[in-house]
Amino acid sequence: MDPLAKKTVLRQFTYGLYAVTAAHEGERGVFTANWLSQVSFEPPLIVLSVERESSTLPLIRASGRFVVCPFAAHQRELAGALGRPKHRAGDKFATLNLAVVETATGDPALADALGYVVCQVEAEMQAGDSIVFLAQVIEARILSEGDPLTMRDAGFRHAG
Amino acid sequence: MDPLAKKTVLRQFTYGLYAVTAAHEGERGVFTANWLSQVSFEPPLIVLSVERESSTLPLIRASGRFVVCPFAAHQRELAGALGRPKHRAGDKFATLNLAVVETATGDPALADALGYVVCQVEAEMQAGDSIVFLAQVIEARILSEGDPLTMRDAGFRHAG
Numbered sequence: 001m002d003p004l005a006k007k008t009v010l011r012q013f014t015y016g017l018y019a020v021t022a023a024h025e026g027e028r029g030v031f032t033a034n035w036l037s038q039v040s041f042e043p044p045l046i047v048l049s050v051e052r053e054s055s056t057l058p059l060i061r062a063s064g065r066f067v068v069c070p071f072a073a074h075q076r077e078l079a080g081a082l083g084r085p086k087h088r089a090g091d092k093f094a095t096l097n098l099a100v101v102e103t104a105t106g107d108p109a110l111a112d113a114l115g116y117v118v119c120q121v122e123a124e125m126q127a128g129d130s131i132v133f134l135a136q137v138i139e140a141r142i143l144s145e146g147d148p149l150t151m152r153d154a155g156f157r158h159a160g
Numbered sequence: 161m162d163p164l165a166k167k168t169v170l171r172q173f174t175y176g177l178y179a180v181t182a183a184h185e186g187e188r189g190v191f192t193a194n195w196l197s198q199v200s201f202e203p204p205l206i207v208l209s210v211e212r213e214s215s216t217l218p219l220i221r222a223s224g225r226f227v228v229c230p231f232a233a234h235q236r237e238l239a240g241a242l243g244r245p246k247h248r249a250g251d252k253f254a255t256l257n258l259a260v261v262e263t264a265t266g267d268p269a270l271a272d273a274l275g276y277v278v279c280q281v282e283a284e285m286q287a288g289d290s291i292v293f294l295a296q297v298i299e300a301r302i303l304s305e306g307d308p309l310t311m312r313d314a315g316f317r318h319a320g
Contacts, residue, residue: 001297001298001299001300002300002301004302005275005300005301005302006204006277006297006300008275008300008302009230009274009275009276009277009300009301009302010198010204010277010297010300012176012230012274012275012308013176013178013196013197013198013230013308014174014175014176014177014230014308014310014311015174015176015197016172016173016174016175017174018173035197035198035199036173036197037173037175037195037196037197037207037209038170038173038195038209039195039207039209039287039288039290039292040209040287040288040289040290041288041289041318042288042289043288044166044170044288045287045288045290047197047199047207047209047287047292049197049198049199049200049207070169070172070173070174114169114172115165115168115169115172116169117166117169117170123285125283125285125294127199127200127205127207127294128199128200128201128202128203128204128205129200129201129202130199130200130205132199132207132294134285134287134292137161137166137170138161139161140161140162140165140166140168140169140170141162141165141169142164142165142168142169148172148173148174150174150310150312151174152310158201
């Protein structure tokens with residue numbers, strides 16, 4: 001396989017940018033994701049790819065849930081900050097003084113995002129350097145109006 | 161769950177538009193997809209959601225492969241035409257007189273797309289009204305330069 005062609009064509013794939021959160025027994029995690037997609041209307045299902053080293057991964061597994069918050073177009077800086085790993089950034093909820101709303105399931109969602117969907121994990125798959133979760137949307141809330149932040153507009157190549 | 165909130169937040173997810181092809185024993189299928197994402201760098205893995213009624217689905221299963229061709233920004237009309245089901249559109253390769261290049265694996269790729277990646281299926285999952293394939297990129301080729309077509313720019317809500 002031609003590695004340049006592989007890289008070039010895969011970079012032509014279009015993505016949005018999302019804050020993904022999870023919580024379990026008082027511990028909270030949040031990171032910036034772009035590798036996710038809806039995969040079914042009925043029931044509403046999503047796949048999400050999470051790096052194996054993610055500190056939020058054990059929280060998703062323990063709680064069986066995660067929350068997807070599409071960033072608004074003006075949140076580029078926050079999307080970058082939430083992309084830093086916890087071992088360097090610390091507890092991002094605290095250090096970034098994140099405004100949070102609580103979902104009905106008791107999970108944290110970003111108050112300044114466009115909205116959120118709470119997803120209940122149905123299955124997970126090993127996928128190379130990552131774990132892929134298949135999850136059902138069980139709760140949704142609109143938080144603000146506006147356009148979503150895209151990878152292209154943010155100038156990011158990969159968020160996580 | 162609030163159905164309006166569910167619909168509104170899920171529509172804030174950002175997608176590209178892709179021609180997906182598959183072939184088996186002389187039969188060829190092609191459709192327009194937007195529910196797909198890379199999920200791993202090493203090895204390079206992709207997930208693709210395919211509707212259960214898709215006429216290309218049996219070709220993907222029989223061959224164990226599919227080809228993803230990101231549409232160029234100017235291919236909105238073609239993306240719409242390839243989104244029509246085969247039982248109404250007939251053999252879209254013939255009726256649309258599609259210019260095709262053959263991959264090293266012998267599969268058809270759209271000659272006027274930005275490029276293509278050939279994906280070998282590693283696993284499939286039941287996902288509500290769709291089937292989700294996890295597949296490894298085994299071949300890639302750049303065909304032209306330009307920006308990719310996005311769902312938002314095309315004004316589409318869902319392609320398949």
